[in-house]
Amino acid sequence: MLRLRDYQRAALDALHGHWQAGGGPGLVVLPTGAGKALVIAALIRDWLERAPGARVCVLAHVRELVVQNHGELRAYWPEAPAGIYSAGVGRREADAQVVFGSIQSMRDRAACFGPLDLVVIDEAHLVPRAAETGYGRFLAAVRAAHPGVRVAGFTATPYRLDSGRLDEGEGRVFERIVFEAGVGDLIGQGYLAPLVCKATALRLDVSGVPKRGGDYVSSALEAAVNRDWITRAAVEELAAFGRERRAWLAFCAGLAHAAAVRDAIRAEGVTCETVTGAMGRRERDRIVRDFRAGRIRCLASVGVLSTGFNVPEVDLIALLRPTQSAGLYVQQVGRALRRAPGKADGLVLDYAGLVRMHGPVDAVTARSVALGPALGGGARAKPCPGCGALIALNASTCEACWVEPEAEADEALHAASAEDALPILSAAVSSWRPVTAWSLAAAPDAKGPARLDAAFRWAGGGCRVEVCLEHSGHAREKAVAWWRGFGGAEPVPLTVAEALDRADELERPEAVRVEVAGRLSEAVRVRFADGRRFSDLRRWGGLAA
Numbered sequence: 001m002l003r004l005r006d007y008q009r010a011a012l013d014a015l016h017g018h019w020q021a022g023g024g025p026g027l028v029v030l031p032t033g034a035g036k037a038l039v040i041a042a043l044i045r046d047w048l049e050r051a052p053g054a055r056v057c058v059l060a061h062v063r064e065l066v067v068q069n070h071g072e073l074r075a076y077w078p079e080a081p082a083g084i085y086s087a088g089v090g091r092r093e094a095d096a097q098v099v100f101g102s103i104q105s106m107r108d109r110a111a112c113f114g115p116l117d118l119v120v121i122d123e124a125h126l127v128p129r130a131a132e133t134g135y136g137r138f139l140a141a142v143r144a145a146h147p148g149v150r151v152a153g154f155t156a157t158p159y160r161l162d163s164g165r166l167d168e169g170e171g172r173v174f175e176r177i178v179f180e181a182g183v184g185d186l187i188g189q190g191y192l193a194p195l196v197c198k199a200t201a202l203r204l205d206v207s208g209v210p211k212r213g214g215d216y217v218s219s220a221l222e223a224a225v226n227r228d229w230i231t232r233a234a235v236e237e238l239a240a241f242g243r244e245r246r247a248w249l250a251f252c253a254g255l256a257h258a259a260a261v262r263d264a265i266r267a268e269g270v271t272c273e274t275v276t277g278a279m280g281r282r283e284r285d286r287i288v289r290d291f292r293a294g295r296i297r298c299l300a301s302v303g304v305l306s307t308g309f310n311v312p313e314v315d316l317i318a319l320l321r322p323t324q325s326a327g328l329y330v331q332q333v334g335r336a337l338r339r340a341p342g343k344a345d346g347l348v349l350d351y352a353g354l355v356r357m358h359g360p361v362d363a364v365t366a367r368s369v370a371l372g373p374a375l376g377g378g379a380r381a382k383p384c385p386g387c388g389a390l391i392a393l394n395a396s397t398c399e400a401c402w403v404e405p406e407a408e409a410d411e412a413l414h415a416a417s418a419e420d421a422l423p424i425l426s427a428a429v430s431s432w433r434p435v436t437a438w439s440l441a442a443a444p445d446a447k448g449p450a451r452l453d454a455a456f457r458w459a460g461g462g463c464r465v466e467v468c469l470e471h472s473g474h475a476r477e478k479a480v481a482w483w484r485g486f487g488g489a490e491p492v493p494l495t496v497a498e499a500l501d502r503a504d505e506l507e508r509p510e511a512v513r514v515e516v517a518g519r520l521s522e523a524v525r526v527r528f529a530d531g532r533r534f535s536d537l538r539r540w541g542g543l544a545a
Helices: 006-020 036-050 063-076 134-145 183-188 218-225 228-241 255-267 281-293 326-334 354-358 366-371 408-413 473-485 496-501
Strands: 026-029 056-060 082-086 098-102 118-122 150-155 176-180 195-198 247-251 272-276 298-302 314-319 346-350 381-383 390-392 437-442 452-458 461-467 511-516 522-527 533-543
Touching: 006 026, 006 036, 006 176, 036 056, 036 063, 036 118, 036 150, 056 063, 056 134, 063 082, 063 098, 118 134, 218 255, 228 255, 228 314, 228 346, 247 255, 255 272, 255 298, 272 281, 281 298, 314 326, 326 354, 346 354, 437 496, 452 496, 461 473
Parallel strands: 026 150, 026 176, 056 098, 056 118, 082 098, 118 150, 195 346, 247 298, 247 314, 272 298, 314 346
Antiparallel strands: 381 390, 437 452, 452 461, 461 533, 511 522, 522 533
C-alpha cells in the first residue's frame, strides 16, 4: 500500500476532526501535483474501514478525472469495491459500493445509487452556487435520502471568478476550508518542482478587449492576440527557451489561435498538436498519449488541459491566453508543478501578463481574488543577467544560477521587458535546503530487522531516511555506503544500537535536496561543507514545520 506524505495525512485528520466536531461539508485545498487523488483514495479506505457497509460516491466533471481517481484507489487499495458510472467512459456500475462518476451522468440519477454516506467532489471550484445546477440537484437528492451524508471537496483553487471563496456567501456548498497546503511550502519540502519565470520580449496587448461575466469576451480576445507577427515572435522566443525542455504546453485563446501557434511551432522543427474541447475523445486521448510518451513535444491547448491533466514531465508553460480568472491562471501554471526524474524545474513564459495581473502563483489567495487583480502592486522584478530568470529587485543572487547582479546600470538595460513583470513565486526557492539540525534514532514500528532513522530538519520542514544496517544484500550494501559517505569509521556497524553509540563519528551535512525517484517516492541527496555529495537515500517520511 502506498504511504501517505505527512501533509496528506494531516489533510485527512483535519477533515475527520471537522466532522467529529459537528462540522458540515469540508474543503481540502491541495496544489496541483500534491497527490489529491491519493488523498481521496485514502479517505475512502479510512471511511470504509470505520463503516464497512457505507456507500461512497466520488464526483468529477470530466471522464479523465473519473478514470484517474478510480485508478488511484485501485493502486492504493487493489481490493476496493469500486466501480465507474460515466457515459463518457462507457460504464454504468451503479451497484458498486464506491462509485466514481461524472456529474453529467449522475446529476439526475441520485436514486440509482441508494442512500450515500459520503460524497467527494473533485475540482470543487467548479461547483456553482445555484441550487438548480447538476451538483445542486444531486446533493439535494442525496440529502433527502440520507440527511446525515458527509460531503468533502478537493481543489487547488478555493475560489471562483464570479463569486469569490467557495466557503463564503449565500448558497455556498462548503462550510469552511479545513486544510490547505501551500505551493511554496511543498516546493521547499521537495514535493513539487520549483517554478521559474523568464522575462519575455513580447507581451500581449488586451487593453481594448471587452469583458463579460468577469473575463474577456472570447471572440474579441482571440481577434486581439491571433495575429501572425505576434504568434511568430512569441513562438521564436518559445523555441529558444524550450530547446533543452522535454514537454511544452501552450495555452491559447481560441481554435484559430491554437492552430496558428501549432503551425508556427512546427515551423521551428518541433512536433506539436492542438488539443481542444471540441476534439473527439479518441483523437484527444491519442494525442495526449503520444505527448506523454515523448513522441509529441508540445501541445497547443484551448479550453482543456488546465485540469485533470497529469503529465509530470511538463517543464515549460507558455501563457498565451490572457484571463481575468486567477483560478485559471493557477491551474495552468500548476501543470508544471509535478516532479519527474530529470526535471529540475518548470519554466513559465508569461506572454499574457498573468503574473503581473494576479501576482506570484503561491501568493494567489481567496482574499486576493476577492479584492481583484493586482494592478501594479507588490515587488517588482529584474531578469538575472546570468540566466534571465525573473528575480526580486532586492535579490542579491539568483537561486537558479547563483549569479550576482552587478550594478543598477545592468538592470536598466532590461527595464523594457521586465518592468511590469513579477516573479512567478513570491520568494526564491532553492532546491538545496540548509540543514538546521539532524538526529539519529531507531526507526519506529520497524518490521523485520531494525532500521536506523536519520532525520534532517530545515527551516519550515524536514525529511527522514531509513538506513538498513541490520539487513542483508543490497539494503546492507547501501547502508555501508551511507555510513562511509557520512564519514563513519571502519568497521561499519552491524546493528542500529552500535551505530547510535558511534553517532559522533558522523558528519552533519550542510544541505539536502529531494529529487523524484519513482511514482510516489523521493531520493535525498546531501551536500557537506567541503563540497562532497552523497545520494541514493530514499525518503520515507517528512517532518512538520
